[in-house]
Amino acid sequence: MSSGASSAAPPEPHERFNLRRFLLSGAGWPYILVPLIPLAVALELTHAPSEVIFASSALGVVPTAALMGRATEELADRAGPGIGGLLNVTFGNFPELLIAFFALVAGLQEVVKASLIGSVLGNSLLVLGGAMLVGGLGRDRQTFNRKAASAQATMLLVASAALILPAVFQLVDGGGLPRIDAEEVDFSSAVETLSLAVAIVLLACYSGGLWFSLRSHRDLFNPPIDEATEEEGEEHHEPWTVKRSVILLALAGLAVGLMSEILVGSISETAESVGISEFFIGVIIVAVVGNAAEHWVAVYVAAKNKMDLAVNIAIGSSAQVALFVAPVLVILSFFFGDHPLALVFNGFELAAVLLAVLIASHVTSHGESTWFEGLLLLALYTMMGVTFFLA
Numbered sequence: 001m002s003s004g005a006s007s008a009a010p011p012e013p014h015e016r017f018n019l020r021r022f023l024l025s026g027a028g029w030p031y032i033l034v035p036l037i038p039l040a041v042a043l044e045l046t047h048a049p050s051e052v053i054f055a056s057s058a059l060g061v062v063p064t065a066a067l068m069g070r071a072t073e074e075l076a077d078r079a080g081p082g083i084g085g086l087l088n089v090t091f092g093n094f095p096e097l098l099i100a101f102f103a104l105v106a107g108l109q110e111v112v113k114a115s116l117i118g119s120v121l122g123n124s125l126l127v128l129g130g131a132m133l134v135g136g137l138g139r140d141r142q143t144f145n146r147k148a149a150s151a152q153a154t155m156l157l158v159a160s161a162a163l164i165l166p167a168v169f170q171l172v173d174g175g176g177l178p179r180i181d182a183e184e185v186d187f188s189s190a191v192e193t194l195s196l197a198v199a200i201v202l203l204a205c206y207s208g209g210l211w212f213s214l215r216s217h218r219d220l221f222n223p224p225i226d227e228a229t230e231e232e233g234e235e236h237h238e239p240w241t242v243k244r245s246v247i248l249l250a251l252a253g254l255a256v257g258l259m260s261e262i263l264v265g266s267i268s269e270t271a272e273s274v275g276i277s278e279f280f281i282g283v284i285i286v287a288v289v290g291n292a293a294e295h296w297v298a299v300y301v302a303a304k305n306k307m308d309l310a311v312n313i314a315i316g317s318s319a320q321v322a323l324f325v326a327p328v329l330v331i332l333s334f335f336f337g338d339h340p341l342a343l344v345f346n347g348f349e350l351a352a353v354l355l356a357v358l359i360a361s362h363v364t365s366h367g368e369s370t371w372f373e374g375l376l377l378l379a380l381y382t383m384m385g386v387t388f389f390l391a
Contacts, residue, residue, distance in 0.1 A: 030066035030296065033059050037255055044262045050269035057262040058289045061095055064252040064259070065292035068094075071245035071252075093119070093317060095256040096290035097325050102264040103282075104329060104337050109184045111267060111282035112329060112341065117349040118287025119321040124156070124360035125381035126288070127298045128314035132363075132374025135302030135310065139371075144307040146367025151217075152315040153361040155209055159322030160357045162202055166195050166343040167350055178346045180279050180391050183268075187342040195343040196334070199327035206323035263289070280388050283349070291317065311364060318360070348391055352384050 040056040096119055100112045135142050167177060170191055178185045240248075263286070271278045288295065302310035326343065333341035345353075359380065363373055 030063045032063075034063045036060040037063070037259065040259060040262050044265070049273070050266040051273055053262060054266040054270040057259045057266070058285065060259045061256055061263075061289050062292055064255045065095065066296055067248055067252040071240065071248045074240040074245050075242065093291065093320055093325055094253055095260060095292070096287070096321065097328065098257050098260040099264060099286055099290045100325065100329055101332065101336075102261050103267070103286075104333055104341065106264055107184050107338055108264070108267065108278065108282075109333075109337070109341055110178055110182050110346075111278050111286065113178075113343070113345055114279050114282030114349065115286045115290060116321060116326050116329075117345060117353050118283035119291050119325070120156075120160070120318045120353055121283070121356045121381065121384060122287050122291055122295070123314050123318040123321070124356045125377045125384075127291075127295050127317070128311070128360055128363070129374045129377025129381060130295070131298045131302035131307070131310040131314060132369040133371050133378060134299050134374070135305065135307060136369060136371030136374060139305070141368050141370050142302070142305060142307045143368045144311045144364075146365070148308070149311050149315060149364040149367065151212070152312065152319055153364055155205065155323060156315060156319040156357055157361055158205065159202055159319060160353055162198050163322060163326065163343055163345070163353070164350060165198060166191055167345055169194055170342075170344045177350075178344060180277060180346060180348070183278065184338065185342070185344070186339055187344055191342045191344060192340040195330050195341065198343060199330040202323050202327045206320070206327075209319070209323065260290075276389070277391065279346075279348075279391065283388050284385055307369065315360065315364060318357075348388060352388075356380070356384075 036056050037060040040053065040060045043053045043056055096115065100115055103109075103112045103115070132142070170177065170187065173188070173190070175188070175191075267278060267281055267286070271281055298310045298313040301313075330341050330343060333339075359377070363369065363377065
């Protein structure tokens with residue numbers, strides 16, 4: 001009896017050591033921010049300064065995004081990089097959709113549109129650039145499925161072109177584009193109708209894309225996994241079950257919803273007190289926070305030389321924002337908010353999305369990447385960010 005008890009005692013300090021090491025590792029550090037979730041709730045209930053509430057709720061999204069990413073990676077290990085990328089962009093854009101919906105209800109339609117464009121820019125430049133830079137360090141080059149990336153990039157190009165059409169119609173019809181400092185603009189019924197038609201067509205394209213990637217050309221998005229690449233830099237851990245992954249994704253989604261409502265409620269006051277525009281908050285800060293899940297996972301898997309998954313996340317998430325999130329918000333705006341959401345973007349947003357999508361499509365067209373290409377994408381995103389800040 002005594003010998004059995006003594007042999008069972010040692011694992012306790014070992015387990016504590018593993019937990020501490022995990023929290024300080026690249027995969028575990030976001031969970032250190034978990035206390036900010038109840039803190040943001042407490043600050044909201046006590047009517048603390050808006051900028052403090054904004055910062056705590058924004059950072060509170062990070063651990064939930066990391067949890068979504070970990071659960072999705074577990075599912076991706078079973079389903080392959082294509083399906084895993086699809087699952088990740090689905091749950092990764094859930095925070096973005098919730099934040100945008102609460103902003104829509106609050107009457108911040110220009111913030112909604114800025115966050116949509118910011119999501120496309122963030123994924124196609126910031127995420128893709130960060131993945132290529134981090135993944136390329138110490139490697140001559142990284143390769144990925146060129147055909148799958150090309151299919152995703154084509155969807156993104158078509159969706160971006162569709163989102164520009166209402167603005168073209170507005171200009172040709174003698175109207176003007178929204179101002180940078182606008183919160184909500186009431187466009188003509190013709191523009192609103194055109195936006196609804198564009199949204200319906202984009203959703204049809206999204207449905208076709210799902211069928212293409214999951215059914216008719218599934219092999220294109222699920223290439224064989226190289227065992228040598230799989231083991232490179234892997235941290236071995238006990239795999240999660242599908243049930244556990246789904247439950248944790250649901251819990252993370254509820255937490256994100258709570259943080260999103262608090263975040264949106266503090267945007268206007270934060271912009272005024274800090275002295276930055278709501279446009280910059282929407283296109284940079286809200287977009288980065290709302291897409292933190294795929295931001296983190298794409299760079300993380302690229303560092304492990306899983307560029308198929310990283311590229312699918314970056315380009316696929318951008319395409320999903322344009323093909324799914326934006327159209328859904330347009331349709332919801334006919335039932336929530338003061339008036340329908342018209343897909344008429346300001347001049348900065350139109351120029352930025354065109355440049356970002358064209359450059360990202362070109363970079364991924366060769367099926368290989370280097371750290372220098374990632375650096376260039378990050379440089380472009382930085383220059384756009386400075387432009388938006390000074391606008």
